[in-house]
Amino acid sequence: MSIQYNERDKTFTLHTKTSTYQMVVESHRYLLHCYYGDRIEGQNLSFLIQPQDRGFAANPPDAEGDRTLSVDTLPQEYSTFGVGDFRESCLDVRNADGSVAADLRYSEHRIYKGKKALAGLPASYGDPEQVDTLEIDLEDAVSGVCVTLQYSVFEEYDILARAARVSNQGAHTLMLDRALSMCLDDPLPVQKDVITFYGRHMGERNLERTALRHGKIRVESARGASSPHHNPFVILCDAGATETSGACCAFSLVYSGSFMAQVEVDQTDSSRFVMGIDPQTFSWELKAGEAFQAPEVLICYSTNGLAEMSNKLHRFQLRHLVRGPYKTKRCPVLVNNWEATYFDFDTEKLLALAEAAKEVGIEMLVLDDGWFGRRNSDTTSLGDWFANTEKLKGGLGCLGRRLRGMGLEFGLWFEPEMVSPASLLMDEHPAWCLKMPGRANATSRSQCVLNMGLAAVQDYLFDCMAKIIREADLAYIKWDMNRSITNAYSDELPAHRQGEVWHRYILGVYALLERLVQAFPELLIESCASGGGRYDAGMLYYSPQVWASDNTDAIDRLAIQYGNSFGFAMKTMGSHVSVCPNHQTGRTTPLTTRGLVAMAGSFGYEMDLTRLDAQEKRQIKRQIAQFKEQWAIHQLGEYHRLTDPRKNHWFAAWQVVSEDRCISLVTIVVREPIANPPVLYVKLRGLEPTGVYTDEQGGRYTGAALMSAGLVLPPMRGDYPSVQVQLRHI
Template sequence: MAILYNEKSRIFTIHSKYSTYQMQVDQYDYLLHLYYGSKIENQEMSYLLQYNDRGFSSNPYEVGKNRTYSLDFLPQEYSVFGMGDYRESCLSVVNEDGSYDIELKYENHTIYKGKKLLEGLPAAYGSEEEVETLEICLRDRVTNLEVTLSYSVFYEYDVITRSVKVKNGGSNAIWLDRALSVCLDFANRSDFDYITFYGKHTFERQLERTKVRHGKTTVDSVRGCSSHQQNPFVILCDSNANEVYGECYGFSFVYSGNFKATVELDQFNQTRFVMGINDTGFSYRLQADEEFIAPEVIMAYSEHGLGELSRKYHKVIQNHVCRGKYKKARRPILINNWEATYFDFTSEKLVSIAREASSLGIEMLVMDDGWFGVRNDDYSGLGDWFVNTDKISGGLKKLVEDVNQCGMKFGIWFEPEMINEDSELYREHPEWCLRTPTRKGNRSRYQYVLDMTRKDVRDYLYDCISKILEEANIEYIKWDMNRHLTNVYSLGLDKESQGEVYHRYVLGLYELLERLISKYQDVLFEGCSGGGGRFDAGMLYYTPQIWTSDNTDAIDRLKIQYGTSFCYPISSMGAHVSAVPNHQTGRITPLNTRGIVAMSGTFGYELDVNKMTSSEKEMVKEQVEQYKKHYNTINYGDYYRITDPYHEERYMAWQFVSENKEKMLLQYVLLKPECNAPIVNIKLQGLEPDQVYTVVGTSETYTGSALMKAGYRIPEMNGDYTAVQIEFEAR
C-alpha cells in the first residue's frame, strides 16, 4: 500500500516510488508535519520534532504549564490564523461572532483506492490501480468548522496531489478571508533557493532564482488569471541543485485565476511554503452546511535535480491532467493566418493560403481574429459571434468546404470572455460586463470583460459557439483572452458576494469549457491569453495545448520555451514558424533555425506561404516531414535541457529521447558566432549506457556511455543564429 496509518503512534505515511511524506496526530490532536523527501521505509520521523521554551511563542491552553509546546514553531500540516502560529497561514475565517479564532483538531480519516473529482474544478485523475487517496478531517470543536485535507499519491509518477474542502458546520454564515491549498513546513531547512517564472506579454516564464531569506517572498497574480507576469508553478531546491543534482520540490497549482505562492524563513530558520487562491479581493461567504473547495496543487520531489523533476511533471500532466482525444492522438500541423493577414483577409485570401500550405504538407488552416461581427480592427465586434459575410463571402460553411477540398482541416479563433462597447451584444446587454455600477470602468485593448459568473452569459456563449461548430466542419478552436480583469463587480450577485467574483469567474469559465469539450469531443481546443498569459495546469485539463507566447521570434522563444518546460510538457506548447523580419522583434533568423525551435512544441506556421521562395517551400516540406517522423519522440519522449541560457550565452542545446531509448534528437542553436571559436562538446543524457547509437546519415557510432560521459562534438558552425538537428538511432 502507498498510504499507511499506524494507530498507536497516529502517524500517516505516504510513499511514492522514490519519495516519502509523513505526518502525525499528536497528543493534543493537532496534525503536525514530519517529513517530505527521499524515500524512507520502516521509520517514524517524529524524532525530528523539537520542543523548546521560546519567548513570545504562545502555548495552547490544554498544554498547561508546558511552555515548550507552541504552534508558533512546530511544523503544521495546515496552518491557520489567530491561534498562535504567527507564520504565513493557509486559512483565515471571520466567525459568526466576528472573531478570527480557528483551532483545527483531528476528527477522523479515510484511505481509499482511486481519487475523487473536485466539483467544478480541474484536477489530476486516475484509476483505482493508479492512485490512492487519504482524506483527513480536522474540526474546530467550538464553531464546528470542518476542514478536509486530501492527499492523492500517483505512485509510479512519483507525485502527490493536495486539495482542501472547508465546510461550515455551524448554524450561521461565516466568511473565508483566505483558503489556500497547501502548506509544507521544513523544520530543519534554511538553505533553499526559490525558483519562479516571471515575465510580461510576449516574454513569459523567465526563470528567476533567489536564495530564500528571512521573512516572506511571494509571487502572485491579482489579474483574474494566472498571468504572463508570474506563473503558478514554483520550485524549492538545494542551493547547489542543477539539472542532474540536488533535492528539488515542485508545486504546480491546478487553477487559472488569482494565485499566491509564498515561502517564509522564520525566526528559528525554519522554512514554510504555502500556495493557493490569492486572498487579495477574496472574501467567500459560507452559509450553514455549505462547502468551499480549494483547488489542487500537484507536488513532486526529486533528489536528482531539476531535469528529473520536470520529467515527472511532464508525464503526470500528459497522462493524468490532459484529457480527451488529443491527449495522445497526433495533432495536425497547422498554419494560422494572423501574422499573414491580421484583420485584412477574405475567403479568397484564406483559401489561397490553404491551397499552397496543403501542397507543402501542412494539415490545417486556422482562421484567427476578424471573421465575426463588424471586426476590421480591435475597436469593435467582440461578443457578436456571427459570421461577417463581407469577409467570408458565401458563409462559413462554404469557406470550410473550400479549405477541406484543398486537403486541409479547418480551425477558428474565439475570444468568448470579452466584449467591445461597439457591439450588438453590448448595446443589448451592458449589464453583462464586469463593472462597478457607479464607474465607467477600465478598457484594455478597447474591450471589457464579460461576467462569467452569470449563467445567462455562459448560456449565450455556449449557444453561439455551438451554432458555429454545428454550421461547418470545424476541428479546432483557439480560445483567447486578451485582457486582464479590473472593476471586478457582478451585477448578478449581491453586495455581500462581490468578494467571490474572481473565483466564480474562473468556475464559470471552467463550466463553459467542460460543456463544450464534452459535446465536441473531436475538436482540438487550444488555450491562449495574449499568448502564454494563462498557461497553467488548470487550463491544460480542458485544452491539451496552449499558445506559448505571442512572441514568435525564434531566439526569444528559446528562453520562453526553456522556462515553460520546467513544469509543462512539450506536447502542451504551441510553437510556430513565422516570417522574417520577425513582427515582434524585427530579428532575421534562418528558416532552418525557426523550424528547429518551433519543433520543440506543437508545430505549425504563422506566415503567408504564398510569399515564400521555392527553396523556402522545399525547406518547409522537409520540416513538416521531420516533425511527423519525430512526433512521438518530441511529444512523448523524455526532454532534457542541456544548457542554461542564463549562464551560457554562446549557444543553446536540448535533447529528446524516445521512451524506449532507441531514438534521440539533439537540437542546437548557435547564438553568438565567434572567429576561431572554441570546440563545443555536449554531454548527452538519458541514454542506455551499453547501447550503441548511430548518427543518422553518417557512419559515426558511439555508446550511450561515451555520449553521456565524454560527450558529442558539435560540428563547426558559423553565421547568425544557425542551428542543427542531429538524429541518433540505436544500432
Template sequence: MAILLDDTKRIFTLQTDHSMYQMKADRYGVLLHTWFGNNGTSFDYSYLITYEDRGFSGNPYETENERTYSLDALPQEYPVYGSGDYRSTALKVRYPDGSNACELRYYSYQILNGKYSLPGLPAIYATEDTKADTLIITLEDTRHCFYVHIYYGVLENLDIITRAVCIENHCSDDLYFENIQSTCVDYLHGNFNFHTFYGRHVKERTHQKSPLQHGIQSIGSTRGTSSHQYNPFFILSEQDTTEDTGNCYGFSLLYSGDFSGLAEYDQYDQTRILLGIHPDNFYYCIKPGEKFYAPETAMAFSDCGLGNLSHIYHKAYRNNLCRGKYKTARRPILLNSWEGVYFDFDGDKLVQMAKDASELGVELFVMDDGWFGKRDLDVSGLGDWLVNEEKLGCTLGELSERIHKLGLQFGIWFEPECVNEDSNLYRAHPDWALQVPGKAPCRSRYQLVLDFSREDVRDYIFTHICQVLDSAKIEYLKWDFNRSISDIYSAKLPAKRQGEVAHRYILGLYDMLEKLIQRYPDILIEGCSGGGGRFDAGMLYYTPQIWCSDDTDAIERLSIQYGTSFGYPVSTMGSHVSKCPNEQTGRMTPLNTRATVAMSGTFGYELDVNQMSDEEKALVKAQIKEFKSYDSLIQNGNYYRLTDPSEAQSYHSWEFVAEDKSEALLCIVSLQIHPNGPGNYIKLKGLDPHSAYLIDGKKYPGDVLMNGGLLLPFAKAEYESFRIHITRC
C-alpha cells in the first residue's frame, strides 16, 4: 500500500517509488503539510515546524492563550481566506450573510484501491501495470456549511502524486466561491528557483528561471485558454539543481482554461505554492446538496535533476493521460495543406498535392481551413459547417475517396468554438456568441466565441461536425481555436452566475471532445489554438498530440520545443517541415535541418510538394524512410536536453535513448559558423556505461561517451544539422 496511516497521530504519508508526501491533522484539527521530497524513513516530519510567538500573526480562538500557534506561519495543506493566514490562500467563500471569513478543520478520511477519476474533467488514470491508490481527506467548515474533499492519487511506479478538490455544500443556502485552488504545498525552508514557461503567439513556452525573492511570483491566464503567454506547468528547484543533479518539484495543472500559479516567499523564508483556476473570472454558486470539482494537479519530485523530472512527466502523460488508439501507436506522417496553399485551392489542386506526397511516403493528407461555407478568407463562414462543394468541385466523400485511392488517409480542419459575424449561424443565433448586452464585442481574427457553456450550442455544433465526419472517410481531425476569449457573458445564466461562464465553457469543451472520442474512437484528434495557445495536460487527455506552435521556422522551434519538453513528451508535439523562406521569419534553413527539428515531434510536412525540386523530393523520401526507422526510439525513448538553445553559441543538441539503452539518436543543429574554430564536444547521456556502442563503424565504451564526450562533425554552413544513430554492439 502506497498510503501509510498513523491513526493515533492522524499522520498520512503517501509514497511513490522515489518520493514521499506527508500531512498531519494536528490537535486543533488543522491539516498541516509536513513533507514533500525524497522517499525515506516514514517519520513524523512535523518536528521541523517552528512554533514561536509571532507579532501581528493572530491565533485561532480555540488555542486560547497559546500565542505560539498561528496559521499565518504554519505549513498547511489547504489554507483558506479569513482564517488569520495573510498569505495567498486556496479558497475564498462568500456566505449567505455576506461574510467571507472561513475556517476548515479535519473531519474524516477514506482510502480506496485504484486511482480516482473526476466527473467532466481530465485526470491521470491507472492501467493494469500501474500501482495506484487514492486518499480522500475531508475538511469541514467550522460554520457547518460545506465540506472540502481533498483527493490524492498515488501512482507508485509512475512517481506521480495527484491532487484535486471537491467542494460539497451541505447547508440550506447557496454558497458563492470566489477562489478554489486545486493545490497548495508549503515548504518550511529552502532557497529555490522558480522555473516558468512564458511566450506569445509563435513564441510559446520559453524556459525562464528566476530565484525566489520575498513576495509573490506568479503566472496565469485570463484569456479563456491556458494561453501562449504562460503554461500551467512550473518547476520549483533548489539553487544548485542542474539537468542531472539536485532536488526539483513539478506542478502540472490538467486544465485548459483560466489558471493561476504562484510561489510566495514569505516573511519567515517559507515558500507557498498554489495552482488552480484563476480567480479573476471565477465566482461560482454551489447550491445545497451540489458538489463542485476543481481540476487535477500532477505533482512530481526528482532528486537527480530536471531531466529526470521531465522523464517522469513524459512517461506518465504518454501512457496514463493520453488515451485511445494513438496514445502510443506510431502517428501517420502527414502533409498539411495550410502553408502550402492557404485558402487558394480546389479539389483537383489538393489531389495533386496528395498524389505527389504519396509518392514520397507521406501517409496522411490534411485539408486545412477553407473547405466550408463562404470561406475564401478568414472574415466569413466560420460556424457554417457545410462543405463548399462548388469550391471543391465534388462532395467531401468523393474528395476523400480520391485521396484514399492514392494510398493516403484523409484529415480535415475544424474550428468549432468560434463564429464569424458574416455567417448564417451568427445571423440566426447572435445570442449564441459570448458578448455583453449593450456593448460592442471585442473581435479577434474577425471572430467571436460561441458560448460552449450552453448545451444547446454544443449540441448544434456537434451535430454538424458529425454530419461532415459521417459524409466521408476521415481519419484525422485538427481542432483549432484562434483567439482569446473576452466579453465573457452567457445569455443563458442570471446575473449572479455570470462568474461561472469561463469554467462552464471549459467543461463544455471537454464534454464535446469526449463525445467525439466516444463516437469516433479511431480518429486521431490534434489539438491546436493558433499553435500552442492551449498546449496543456488537460487537452492531452482528449487529443494525444497538439500543434506545438504556428511558428514553423526550424531555428525558432529549437527553443519552443526545448521549453515544451520540460513538462510534455515529444510524442505530443505537432511539428512539421515547412517551406523556405519561412513564412514567419523569412529565414532560409536547409531541408535536412528542418527535418531534424520536425522529427523531434509527431513529424510531418506543411508545404506545397508540387513546388519542390526533384532533389528536394528525393531528400523528403529519404527523411520519411529514416523517421519510420527511428519512430519508436523518438516517441517512446528517454529525451535528454544536452544544451540550452538560449545559451548555446555554436550548436544546439539533444538525444533520444531507448528504454533498454540499446540505441540512441543524437541530434545537432549548428547555430553559428566560426572560421578556424575550435572543436565542439558533447557528453552523451542515458547510455549503459558497461556496454560498447557503434558510431559510424567505430566502437566506443558507453562510459567514455558519457564522460569524455564525442567530437561533433564540423558544420560547413550555418544551420547545418546532423543526426547520429548510436547502436549497442
C-alpha cells in the first residue's frame, strides 16, 4: 500500500512512484510535516525537524517550560490562528465567546483503499486499486472543532489529493472566518522559485517566475470566479529547475470560485504554502454537529523538471478528474457563429453557414449569444431562456432537425448565472438577483448576477435548459459567465451569515452542472467565462473542454496556450481558427498558421465560412482531415514546450509525442522573420534514443541525434509562416 503508518515512530509516510511525503505526531500530539521530495525508503525523516529556542516564540501551556516547542517555528501540517503560530493560518475559528483560536492536536486516523467523493464539490476519483486514502483527525479540546485532513495517493501519477473537512463536535455554534484546503511547511532552507499565471481578458495565463524571498508572495481572486487575472494553479520548484531538470511541485485547486494561494518565507528561512477559498469572501456558520468541506488540491511532484510535471498532471486529469465520454474521445470539430454573425442572424443565415461547414468537413454548428428572448444586443433578455422565433422560424427544435438532416450536430450557448435588468425573469423574480439592501446594483456588460445558491434558481435554470436540450436534441452547450460578482447579498441569509453567499454561489453552480451531467451524460459541456476566466481544475470535473480565451489571434494564442499547457491537458483547451484580419487584434496571419496553432487544443472554427473562396475551402478541408487523423497525438500525447515565448521572440515551437513514441509532431511558428538568418535548430524530447525516425522528406535521424543535436528548421519567410514536421519511427 502507498500509505504506511509506523506506530513506534508515529510517522505517516505516503509514497508515490517517485516521491515521499512524511508527517510525524510529536510528543504533544502536534502533527508536523517532515519531508516532501524524492522517494526515500525505510527512513524516519523527523530528524529534519530541529526545534530551537527562538526569541519571543509562544510555547503551549503543556510544554512544561520547553522553550524549543512553539507552533510558530515548527512545520505544521495544518496551521491555525490564535494559539501562537503567527504565520499564515489555514483555519480561523471564532468561538461562541468571540475569541478566535483553535489548538489542533492529533486524535485518530484511518487508512483505506479507494477515495470518497467530496459532498457538493468536484474532486478527483479512482477505483480502490488505483488510489489509497489517509484521514487524520485533529481536535481542539476546548471548542470541539475537529479538522479531518484528507490525503489520497495516486501512486502511478505522483499525485496527492489533499482536502480538509471541519466539523463542530462541541455544544456551541462556531463561525469559520477561513478554512483553507491545505498547508505545506518545508523545514529545509529555501532556494526555490514560485511560478504563477497572471493575465487579463484576452490575455490570460502569462507565466511569471519569482525567487522566494522573506515575506509573502500571494495570488488570489475575490471576483467570485477563479478569474483571468490569476489562476488557482501554482508551481514551486528548485531555483535552477528547467523543462527537463530539477524538482517541481504543482498545486492545482479543484475549485472555481474566489481563491487564495500564498507562499511565505519565515524567520528561519523555512517556507509555508497555503491554498484554498479566499478568506476575504468567506465566512461560514458551523452549528453543533455540522461540518464544512473545503475544496481539494491536487499536488503533482516531478524530480525531472517542468515538462514531466505537466505531462503527469495532463494524464491524471484525463483519467481521474474529467468525466464522461469526452475525457478520451475526440470532441466534434465545430464552427461557432459568433464572429461570423454576432447578433445579426436568422435561420437562413445559420443554415447557409451550416451548408458551408458541412462542405469542408465540420461536424457541428454552435449557435452563440442572441437566440433567446428579445436578445439583439448584450443589453437585454439574459434569463429568458426561450427561443426568439422572429429570428428562428419554427424555434430551436426545427433548426436542430434541419441541422441533423444535413448530418451536423447542434450546439447552443447559455449564460445561466446571469440576468439582464431588462428581462422577463427580472420582472417576475427580482429577489433572485444578488442585491444589497439600500444600494443600487452595479452592472457589468448590462447584466446582474443571479443568486445561484437558491434552490429555486437552480430548479428554474435546470428546467429551462433541460427542455431546450431535449427539444433541440443538443449535443453540446457552451456555458458562459461574463462578469465578476458584486452586490453579494442574499435575502435568504441573516446578517451574520452573508459571508456564505460567495461559496454558496459556486456550490449552486456545481449543483446545476451536476444535474445536467447526470440527466444528459452524452452532452458535451464547454465552460467559458469571458474566455479563460474560469479555467480551473474544478470546471474540468463537469466540462471536458474549456474556452481558453476570447482572443482568437493565432500569434497571441502562442503565449496563452503556452501558459495553459503547464497546468491543463491540451485536450481540455478550446482553440479555434478565426478570420483575418483578426477581430481582436486586427492582425493578418496565414490560414496555415491559424490551423496549426488551433490544432494544439480542441479544434474548431470561428468565422463566416460562406465568404471563403475555393482555395480557402480546400485548405480548410485539408486542415480538418489532418486534425482528424492526428487528434489523438495532439490531445492525448506527451506535450513538450520547446521554446519560451517570454524569451524567444523569433519563433515558437512545441512538440507532441504519441504514447508509443512512434510518431512525433513538431510545430514551428515564426513570429519575427529575420533577413539573412542563421540556420535554426531546436532540440526535441521524448523520443526513443536508439530509434530511427524519418521525416516526410525522407530524412533519417536517430532519436538521440534529434534530442541532443537538434532538428534543423526549414527556412521560412513572410508574415508569421509556420510548418509542422512529422517524424515516424521506422
